[in-house]
Amino acid sequence: MVDAEITITNAAGLHARPAALFVRTAAGFESSIRVRNLSRDAEREADAKSILSVMTLGIEQGHIISISAEGPDETAAIDTLRALAKGNIDE
Amino acid sequence: MAEHVLNGVGAAPGFAIGRVFRYAPRETATESQAINQTEIEAEVARLRDATDRARTRITAAREAAAKSGEAEAAIFDAHLLMLDDPAMIGESERRIREDHQPAAIAVEQTAAALRKMFDQIEDSYLRERGKDVTDVATQIIRALQGDASPSTAQTLPPDSVIVADELLASDVALLDMERVTALVTAQGSRTAHVAIMARAMGLPIVVGVTDILSRSRDGDVVTVDGERGEVVLSPEPSTLARMEERINTERQERLRRAEFRDLPGLTRDGTRIALFANIGTPDEIEAALEQGAEGIGLVRTEFLFHERSDLPDEQEQFLTYQAIAQGMANRPVVIRTLDAGGDKPVAGIPVATEMNPFLGVRGLRLSLKHPEILRTQLRAILRAAASGDIHVMFPMVTTVDDVRAARQILASVGAELEAEGIEHRRDIPVGIMIEVPAAAVSADRLIKEVDFFSLGTNDLAQYVLAVDRTNELLATNYSPLDVAVLRLIERAVSAADAAGKPVAVCGELAGDLEAIPLLVGLGVRELSMTATRIPQAKELIRELRVGDEAQAAQARIA
Numbered sequence: 123m124v125d126a127e128i129t130i131t132n133a134a135g136l137h138a139r140p141a142a143l144f145v146r147t148a149a150g151f152e153s154s155i156r157v158r159n160l161s162r163d164a165e166r167e168a169d170a171k172s173i174l175s176v177m178t179l180g181i182e183q184g185h186i187i188s189i190s191a192e193g194p195d196e197t198a199a200i201d202t203l204r205a206l207a208k209g210n211i212d213e
Numbered sequence: 214m215a216e217h218v219l220n221g222v223g224a225a226p227g228f229a230i231g232r233v234f235r236y237a238p239r240e241t242a243t244e245s246q247a248i249n250q251t252e253i254e255a256e257v258a259r260l261r262d263a264t265d266r267a268r269t270r271i272t273a274a275r276e277a278a279a280k281s282g283e284a285e286a287a288i289f290d291a292h293l294l295m296l297d298d299p300a301m302i303g304e305s306e307r308r309i310r311e312d313h314q315p316a317a318i319a320v321e322q323t324a325a326a327l328r329k330m331f332d333q334i335e336d337s338y339l340r341e342r343g344k345d346v347t348d349v350a351t352q353i354i355r356a357l358q359g360d361a362s363p364s365t366a367q368t369l370p371p372d373s374v375i376v377a378d379e380l381l382a383s384d385v386a387l388l389d390m391e392r393v394t395a396l397v398t399a400q401g402s403r404t405a406h407v408a409i410m411a412r413a414m415g416l417p418i419v420v421g422v423t424d425i426l427s428r429s430r431d432g433d434v435v436t437v438d439g440e441r442g443e444v445v446l447s448p449e450p451s452t453l454a455r456m457e458e459r460i461n462t463e464r465q466e467r468l469r470r471a472e473f474r475d476l477p478g479l480t481r482d483g484t485r486i487a488l489f490a491n492i493g494t495p496d497e498i499e500a501a502l503e504q505g506a507e508g509i510g511l512v513r514t515e516f517l518f519h520e521r522s523d524l525p526d527e528q529e530q531f532l533t534y535q536a537i538a539q540g541m542a543n544r545p546v547v548i549r550t551l552d553a554g555g556d557k558p559v560a561g562i563p564v565a566t567e568m569n570p571f572l573g574v575r576g577l578r579l580s581l582k583h584p585e586i587l588r589t590q591l592r593a594i595l596r597a598a599a600s601g602d603i604h605v606m607f608p609m610v611t612t613v614d615d616v617r618a619a620r621q622i623l624a625s626v627g628a629e630l631e632a633e634g635i636e637h638r639r640d641i642p643v644g645i646m647i648e649v650p651a652a653a654v655s656a657d658r659l660i661k662e663v664d665f666f667s668l669g670t671n672d673l674a675q676y677v678l679a680v681d682r683t684n685e686l687l688a689t690n691y692s693p694l695d696v697a698v699l700r701l702i703e704r705a706v707s708a709a710d711a712a713g714k715p716v717a718v719c720g721e722l723a724g725d726l727e728a729i730p731l732l733v734g735l736g737v738r739e740l741s742m743t744a745t746r747i748p749q750a751k752e753l754i755r756e757l758r759v760g761d762e763a764q765a766a767q768a769r770i771a
Binding site: 131142145169171173180182183 | 303
């Protein structure tokens with residue numbers, strides 16, 4: 123399993139549009155990918171391939187999220203999602 | 214049968230006469246009879262089939278909505294993503310398999326659980342998206358129950374007034390518009406997707422008419438007033454005649470508006486007078502564009518602070534300003550910072566009781582006493598400026614020091630955003646309202662500090678004349694066209710002219726047909742008014758000659 127912690131700098135947090143991009147990107151990997159919002163409720167895990175789950179994490183600017191992937195392309199998945207989340211997602 | 218008047222909330226303007234067509238009253242799935250082990254596979258298959266049908270329906274709705282605009286279509290793009298989401302469809306399937314719930318119950322409870330999670334989100338924009346979850350779940354449940362197929366909507370009798378408990382955005386998109394004259398719902402609000410769709414399609418809609426389903430039957434004659442939110446069942450002949458007249462007047466008015474909308478505000482001798490709209494909420498953008506506004510000359514930001522006890526945060530303000538800027542495409546939008554005070558209080562900022570609130574802590578004075586509130590607002594404005602032609606304007610400025618204090622905060626939040634690497638634009642035009650007599654008198658000094666003036670004639674007149682404009686006993690003493698007021702306007706305009714900077718009027722005078730020739734004569738080239746006044750103002754301006762009006766104005770203030 124590979125994981126990463128990322129601070130969301132995107133001004134709009136993970137609102138509908140950026141969340142959709144994040145989810146579509148995650149869906150392109152075979153690995154199972156989970157996301158948690160450490161700044162809000164570190165216990166609750168969301169499926170990174172589900173827009174509804176990701177949106178209900180209520181990720182806003184300044185929040186720290188954790189992404190973990192498990193599967194054949196786990197390293198590539200984490201690298202890609204980290205680059206996406208660190209850049210200004212869809213802005 | 215006597216006529217029966219029902220009241221709701223007018224959510225899209227317009228008038229209509231038609232016959233009631235009761236549309237797909239949705240049965241809520243309440244029976245939670247568990248299914249047998251042997252029925253599970255069949256129930257899952259039903260769910261998948263219903264999801265497919267819902268997808269077809271939403272896709273069709275998307276295509277129909279795209280005719281109104283991309284923003285309407287985007288509503289359905291989000292719905293399609295949600296429909297195929299594991300948290301929606303996967304969880305519903307799990308409830309069938311593990312909890313032995315019937316498909317409709319499984320979908321309903323899945324949606325309810327998601328709604329609960331959305332409701333807990335602090336961010337109001339995200340929280341609002343919970344409604345889309347309900348919309349999508351309802352589509353699946355309808356498909357499961359086999360009612361309200363698109364074909365029902367296509368076999369409407371002509372002149373139908375669609376009556377429903379609740380209409381989804383997708384329902385409206387799929388209606389045969391040739392046959393629908395109005396919409397009436399028992400539930401819903403002005404901001405519901407259905408209201409947005411109706412406005413885009415030019416259909417009147419009245420929402421929140423609680424009794425409509427129990428009071429009406431298919432085929433009843435009904436009149437709908439989308440402005441006042443009034444629905445009349447079985448109207449008397451006199452009511453019908455009145456409504457017919459309104460429909461005719463409206464049609465003529467629309468033709469007239471269309472004729473003037475795309476013409477420039479040009480005087481007979483070729484001087485360009487820009488016509489802008491004042492708005493109090495983002496909803497008014499549509500009307501502003503429809504009336505031919507070339508920009509927004511005044512966004513009153515107070516609406517963000519009303520009907521709540523907390524303060525709007527930066528994100529909420531940013532999204533609102535951004536929506537306005539984007540709604541106006543690349544046209545200029547002048548955002549005025551919070552203009553509150555003892556005479557127009559907002560709950561989030563308590564103000565001490567004042568003997569003379571009009572002379573008290575109001576406008577920029579209040580903002581400077583709460584710099585953190587001003588900083589938040591200015592950050593949101595600079596961020597939104599990255600996506601449109603946004604100008605910022607400070608109200609109730611008295612002295613040069615006021616402007617410098619405000620500009621210092623503006624510069625400081627700009628530097629802050631830069632340091633944080635947040636997208637924004639800092640070099641936006643900065644202006645002030647000229648509404649305090651001292652500011653008009655010292656206009657030549659103030660103009661050196663700013664990029665533009667906007668004259669707030671209502672307050673300027675009441676301060677110059679020392680007449681409280683809310684005091685009914687002095688109603689006849691309040692005359693905004695008094696020579697003293699006009700002289701101050703002239704003074705401010707000359708100062709701006711000398712500096713080569715623009716000056717607008719955004720007070721009530723800007724839309725006053727008696728005042729417009731005088732203002733143009735005094736050198737005002739930008740008028741910002743309530744959107745509905747723009748066509749008349751434009752018609753008048755196209756009859757004026759600036760030379761004649763300048764002479765008349767000079768004679769008037771001599």
